[in-house]
Amino acid sequence: MKSKFLFPTWCAIVGYLLAIPGFILGYLYTINKYEIPGFGFKMRERNDLFQPSFENFTNELAIFLVVGGLILIAFSRNKEEDELSAKLRLNSLYWSIMIYYVLYIIGLLFSITIGEIPFIGEHASELNLFTPLVIFIIRYNYLMHVNKESYLMSQPKFLPNSPYRKIGIFLSLISLVVFILVTVIKTKDLSDTFSSSAYLGLVIGFMLWTFSRNRIEDEMVMQQRLENLQLAVYFNYSVLLLATILFYSLNFLLVLLFAQISLLLFFIIRMEFIKYKNNKLLNTFEGGMSYEK
Structure with missing residues (x-):
């Protein structure tokens, strides 16, 4: 197993030089409501309910950094x-994504059943x-x-192929259909509840699909998991950064809903494509062997 798609070693230093000021700026923006004076431009003639006429990009700069x-x-x-x-990267990616989505699911369940968690609910997108x-x-x-x-490094513990993989696929497809139907029909009384529940089901389904074993798990599959998880992270954050540039206010929040599942979705699509x-x-090779015989 080998690590691919990595940046040069010196990029880690650049990363710290970007991340530390970014965290400081993000803290000042979130806690102290600090905005860099004049760092933005007027985008609308007047203020709307959710969209100010002048957009300041302090938050976006902090996100990028x-x-x-x-x-x-x-x-x-x-x-x-x-x-x-390479094994350590796979193990770390596995646990970081698993823990993140478990926390995300708990947060969704909490918001659906009880309500938003103070502070965390207000700044969930940033976190x-x-x-x-x-x-x-x-x-x-x-x-x-x-x-x-x-x-010596043990492999990550994936869920058994049966029944979790089938449950994940079934739950993902059902939740996707329900989410699309609710979005199209737009029933006022049930729209929010059903769309939130369907979105939650979609996240859980994708998780089961992603973290369940294939029928055959060998070194090659583990290599594919490492590469695809890493590429999925790149894809996910590319979507987030593009959304930060192109979308604002409510539109940005809507794109974030897709971004939250884009990592799992990218991984599933690429793994299934490679398997296919x-x-x-x-099959082509076996057919050729049979023909020769």
Whole structure:
């Protein structure tokens, strides 16, 4: 197993130089309501209910600094990249994404049944942006410290293929259909409840689908998991950063709903495509062997 799609080693230093000021600026913006004077422009003739006429980009700058910095810190090469570091990356990605989505599901359940958690509910979008990367960085560095003199590293524990994979696929498809129907029909009394429940079901379904074992789990599949999880993180944060540039206010929040599941969705699509391609190649090879006989 080898790590791919990594930045050069020196990028980690750049990452810290970006992330630390970004966190400070984000703290000042969130807690003290600080905005860089004049850092923005007028986008509308007058203030709307949810959209001010003048958009200040202090928050967007903080997001770019934090996300860009954490990406560089998380995915810069070590001075020595070997099989152990690849296994540690897979383990850390697995746990960071798993923990993040478990917390996200708990937050969704809490908001649907009881209401928003004070402070966390108000700043959920900001917290969601960097939580997976922070968890990954902490766990990866911890594992590197603990296993620096050992090459023995257990594989992540995935859910059994049966029945969790089928449950995940079924729940994902049903939730997607319900979510689309509710969005199209727009029934006032049931729209919010059903759409929230369907979205929650979609997240849970994608999680079960992502973290359940294939029928055959070998070194090649683990390599594919590592690559696809890493690419999924890149895709997810590309969506978030583009949304930060292109969308504001309510539109930004709507894009965030997609961004929250885009990581799992990208991983599932790419893994299934690779599996389909490998099966097709295997069938072609076996057909050729039969023909020769």
